[in-house]
Amino acid sequence: MFDLNEFLLELDHMYATNPKGVEAYLKSGLEEAGKCLDGPAMLTILNELMGYYRVMSKPTECEWCIEKAVRIAEKLGIQGTTDYATMLLNIGTAQRVMGQMDKAESNYEEAYAIFKEKLHEPDYRMATLYNNRSILYANTGRLKEAKADLQMAMGLIQRLEQSDVEIAITHANIGNLCFALQELDEGLQHMQQAAEIFECQEGKKDSHYASALSGLGEGYFRKGELDKSIKTYEKALEEILANYGENDYYRVTVRNLELVRDTKKRAEAVRNQKLKGMDIARRYYEEYGKPMLEEKFPEYVDRVAAGLVGEGSECLGYDDVTSADHDFGPGFCLWLTREDYEAVGQEMQRAYTELPGEYMGFPARNVTAQGGDRVGVLCMDEFFRRYTGYEQAPDRETRNGLARWMSIPIPALRTVTNGEIFTDPLGEFTRRRETFAAYPKGVRLRKLAMSLGVMAQAGQYNYGRMRKRGDQAAAWLCVSEFVNAAIETGYHLNQMYQPFYKWKMRGMDAFHVLTNLKEKLTQLMQMSGADSENDGQSSVQSQIEDICVGVVKELNRQGLTETKEAFLEIQKQEIIRRLQSDAR
Template identity: 35%
Template sequence: MDTQRVLAELDALFQRGEYDKVEPFMVDHIVRAEAEGDKGTTLSLLNELMGYYRSVSRFRDSLNVANKALNLLEELGLKNSLHYATTLLNIATAWRADGQTQRAIGLFEEVGRLFLALQVQDAFLVATLYNNLALAWQEAGDHAKAIQFLEAALPISRSRPDAEHDVAVSLTNLAQSRIRLGQLAEARAALEEALQLFDALPRPSGHASAAVAALAEVCFREGRAQEAATLYERALADVEARYGRNQHYADMLESLATVLETIDPARSAQLLAEARATADALRPSLNGLDLARSYYESFRGDLLSDWAPICHRIAFGLVGHGSECFGFDDELSRDHDFGPGFCVWLTDADHEAIGRQLQADYEQLPSEFAGFPARQNSPRSGQRVGVFSISGFYSQFLGAPELPKSDADWLQIPEELLAAACNGEVFSDPAGEFTRIRNALLAYYPEGVMRRKLAQAVASMAQSGQYNLPRALKRHEPAAALMAQAEFVRQACIAIYVLNRRYAPVAKWLHRSVGVLPQLAHLHEPLGQLAQAPAGDAGALVESICAELLQALIAQGFTQPGDSFLEAHVDAILTPNIQT
């Protein structure tokens, strides 16, 4: 495959504004190059695709492509080559765009060391590194340091022929830092030069919109709101046409909303809502468990770099308290105790020897990942992520480092703690010690305890729903009727959990989780209807749910067909193999 011809065709798509064809073109030619064994073209296109995904705020796709490129470089024996260094440069840029600022800075610095070792003389690559480091320092809030790198990049770019575009980009970035430092006159001068350079280019640049938006901010800070609004509108139109509604679009839209607060408050509010909706749509759709797994997969190697001799004894996962461990987290869950993080489980001996240092190493992992701040333990919620001894972890749920020894021991443990002790996911457990206890818990209660739990729930269903509810209504006791109705829903959920041989979680997830159980999940809907029904209309639903549950009891051999009043079946449930 002719790499230069393919790249020229790709460039032509950009020139013609056929942005919807860019990704299919690259993906198709990567597949073709791989089929032909053309690893050079594959590598070139992977780098192009990485940059494209970054430009449209598809950061995870960009990083996935980057990892594929790195693997190909290692396969080709090019590790620590210039190709390897430039791919690392692209990965660091993707991390920076994904909000992983400190991690990106560390990788940029590693690229700088590789450039020195390789004696890189390519002015474009050196200037690119400086520009990207400057952007990372901007995002870290250190604009003075950003200016240092930009002022180092500019003379290098100016010395290159036909580098007007790169000079304009550096001037735009320089202006943005000067704006943050209140140096408006210097920022305006840099932007005016940048826009002159952009305008003189043979074809429009996708970076020009950043210069226009920066000039809009200068105007706004100078008190020229209408001029600022016009410039933002121009920049927004260009970004949307080129890249769609990406993160830059959302940021500019929010800036325009700020400008319009005094000029047109109604439109300002509308644009602000639109900006937030756009940003929300771009956020990763990961739930908490997926986020934890991705964080672990990204940084496990960093965490264990000093602990190779005992890696085979360390387990990782996310288990315990929190909606994300049950898979029930949503947008509302993100206002507390949420973020990337995972558990590290050590044997008692290893925890005594290295637990404190490994916890310190864990706390040095990146503080941001996939757009979320890393999860922090808090005094109120206690330790939920980080380093634990296996025995200490299970003790907080079981009251002891090992499994309960007797039925009485089992019954003393609140069921929601048993649910939390074996929820979530174990990502890795080479030695199997953590999983040994987990699997024993997942095997469920001993039969005698299970039957007692089921009998209690069934008896409570009969008492609350079939007996107390109708009698409270006859006595015109609406509060008592409401409490009986709620208790029936709770006990029905618990009974369904026992019939599934699963531990019931805390009350707020009890009904929702019924809908994902292997058996009797269809009762989730009528139980929800019952929870919303006026007490006077609840009787028929109660009897319908009781009838469904009775059929399940019969099917599992706990009782025989007979009385529809559930209380009549309690003795059969308590006595194994009873014949009625």
């Protein structure tokens, strides 16, 4: 006869003292129970083995356990029992980890129905189901359902005796969900509670302790407490290694730790050197880039433009410590004509790649998938085409040329004209860049008229109408449209291209006219956020009108319009009439 209780006691001891021998022990027990024709014992061991393979990231072995467990359960005829539901729960969890979400959810639902019918008192198994199903919901984007399941799980577990470990696990799961919901403080608090509970355990910690530590490390990282994050991740790695060895979870945690260390190193470099990204790029080019060209490509030295232009906060001069976490570090651009690029572009790129990664204490550039090709050897034609759609600026006289200008996104024009050119002996890159530097007058005025029209329609007209209808959400959208249009209007009146949306407000600090527009728009957004009563509506509408009056004064001052009418649709129409008159 197979003694299952004795086997499980020894299994617990082995997890505590010799985790690397667990697999062989489970397989041996399964074989022995089979010889004894003990189906229930085989099913119990298969559940344990299935969990082991799940954690060890062995999907093929996990599938084998699932198939064998289902066959044994059918032979035993235990469908509809709590033992059968427990097996379904384990199978569903294994399938969830393997990415088989539909199968996992189906097994969870069947297990839930059985537990709901059979279990009438608080039970660990139902709590475990809630916990695991909540992870599935979270992984499939159903965060509200996930949170509801976690709350149900916690309610059950807190009513059970000797449930500290399960409470800790649930805290960790809630913490992860809070991170997904951007509820950072609450998530960090749950992770701290989970870790504290595990740390109070005597002897070897529960295997879930590592997960709680990893979650806590993530929380500290998100809060910017990098030293705490590093220490916590290091502790998590020790736990994972001790329990499971170097599995997928270990490797993911290593990558997370490396990210935190890299982020810390970059932030410290920025603080210590007190240099902007453009300064780093220029010095890096002078110390390594220029000598590389002179030594390896002497015949092309007088044909290569070098600098830093394009995407990235450093090209706008807006970079700071936060910028250092991605696509930041030593690097510069080398622009070649198409002919030169086809001749030596690849060879020059290889030479560029061989330049030292670290420079002046700054780690090598941390390139993301979204930030590739920002630096290195670039073809001039492709550089301008990539952002504007054109290798050369469209002509400024013909109707077709002006239509092409109208089609170019404004931030794209800012992208190709920002930054700095360190050297351009051929002059071709500088020439092209200068042709993109400013709109033809007619295009600027037409775009200005369009933004004035949106300001009038969204802010001066529709905001009040939406408030009268009691549609607060639509009123907020009106304010949003008005603010965006007002920002664009401000840039046009300053004859500047507006940058990528997240830098629009920052860029307004460089305005030489409408210098108070940023402050007024900021106040408007704060008002609209608190706007819920009629007094709020009145103050928002008043602020909108005040902004519009300031725009009208600037239009008049620049001689773009003569009318003093504050309704900006009238201003728009006057500009359009002037454009039409000039076209005759």
